[in-house]
Amino acid sequence: MMKKISRKLLFKRLSTLKVGLLTVHEGHESWLLGDKGASPELRATIRVTSPRFYWAIITGGSLGAADAFVEQSWETDDLTTLLRLFLRNEITLHYEEKGRFKLAKCGRWLVHQLKRNNIKGSRRNIAQHYDLSNDFFNLFLDENMMYSSAMFPTENADLNTAARHKLDVICQKLDLKPSDTVLEIGTGWGGFALHAAERYGCKVVTTTISQQQYDLAKQRISEKNLTHQITLLKQDYRDLTGTYDKIVSIEMIEAVGHQYYHTFFSTCAGLLKPNGQMLIQAITIQDQAFDRAKHEVDFIKRSIFPGSCIPSVTSLLTAMTRASDLRLFHLEDIGLHYAKTLRLWRERFFQEQENVIALGFDKAFIRLWDFYFSYCEAGFAEGYLGDMHLHFVKPLAIRAK
Missing domain, CATH: 3.30.1050 (Nonspecific Lipid-transfer Protein; Chain A)
Structure with a gap:
């Protein structure tokens, strides 16, 4: 019945x-x-x-x-x-609108509120996802271990080519030069820092709060003999000091939390020189859906990225305007590239299924990640989600060409 x-x-x-x-x-x-x-x-x-x-x-x-x-x-x-x-x-x-269903929804919301991204909470939330295992992520990511959307220069470009191309696009948008000192907020496994230092000759200060990412990034920087060019930190962005020519942050803003957008932009503006520039790559949700989504606990928040919040473009620009002297110079949506990136990650993930199990993960974990990859790919393919390059400049920034 x-x-x-x-x-x-x-x-x-x-x-x-x-x-x-x-x-x-x-x-x-x-x-x-x-x-x-x-x-x-x-x-x-x-x-x-x-x-x-x-x-x-x-x-x-x-x-x-x-x-x-x-x-x-x-x-x-x-x-x-x-x-x-x-x-x-x-x-x-x-x-979940009535009775115990509404109570269950409120319970999930309360649990999510306990995962707020203050400094201690951010470390805990990041560890729950990114510290799963470096070997695990290495199974399906590109050779540079970029856990963010690639950009495919041609229809037939492979994942490695597309991941490198995305890094070149970011570096060229910021017009990186050997004389630049670049701050990267969100090291990942060191892919951007290594690329920028090797290909563009600049100095990079990069920070992560993931212990696993820090350990592997440190190893990779040492193996490339780039310790004189790349400074690796394990600090929260709110604790950073100094001034920089450029700032890069690739798909880190999703872990900031909407309560801290103002803090993020205020901090970044204070770390930039008067003629500085910043580019962030940000997964975004439709503006019309943001107010509802930021208070809901969906599959991603509960099962994949605790404490996360996908921003809208408007929410980011509003925080930037109110909290800093930055200006938006250029915006580009690469969301369709993300749909393809996720599809390739998923294919590689299942090609390595036996190795995933060998790392200690079970069949339920594999099905969870199957749902995760498909859930996100569908969002980008349908335009419900975007992936934005937001290029910001300080008032005295000299814009090439």
Whole structure:
């Protein structure tokens, strides 16, 4: 009885599907939802393997769908297409508006609030994701271990080429010179610092609060004999001192938290010389969705990046304007490049599945990351998410050409 009620409620929500076709299989039964004449690229299938599938979504929304997928309560031939179908039709799976469902939602929000990005909290939140294992990330990232969107110069460019091209684009936008001292906020595993020092001859001061990233970046810098050019720190951005010609921060702002955007921009402006420039690469959400999303706990916040908040362009520019003397000089959205980057990461991840297990991760972890890669790829492919290059300048910045 409970399964029938849950299924009826879910199918009522899915009946709003206007673009594409969703086929649901359970045992010997099948249901078609949406446009039966939909093109093949907009067709998706769900195979229900446990009645828990319906109840998980009714009680947990998109989080419940993710949990049920990890628990193998449902399968699909193309997870990314399925999630794109939901986004294309603006279908949300939230049923948490009354009674204990609302209480559960409030509970998740409270847990997220306890993960605020003060200095201590930031270290803890970063460690939960980036300190999983350097060997793990090395399995699917490019040879420079850039855990951020690549930029594909041609349709056939491979991941390594595209990752290097993105770094060149950033360096060239900032017109890096050997005389520059560049501050990087968010070292990762040292990919940008090594590239900028080797290819452009500048000095780089780079900081991370991840112990695992710090250890490997230190090793890579030493192996390249670049310790005279690259200074590696393990400091929170709020504790940095000095003045710099340029600042770079690649997909770190998502870990700042919306409560600290003003602090971030005020700090960066204070670290730049009067003619300095800054470029940040930032994953962004649609402006219209930001106010709602910043207070919700979605799959990414709960299961992948604790304490995170994806900003909107407007939220960043508002904080920049109010907290600093920076000006926006140029903006570029490379979000479609991210969809392809994620697709390649996912392919490499599954090619290395046995090695993932050998590192101590189980099948549930693999399904969790399968959902993560597809969830993000769908967001970028549908334009719900963007990936912005925001190039800021100080008032006295001399703009080349």
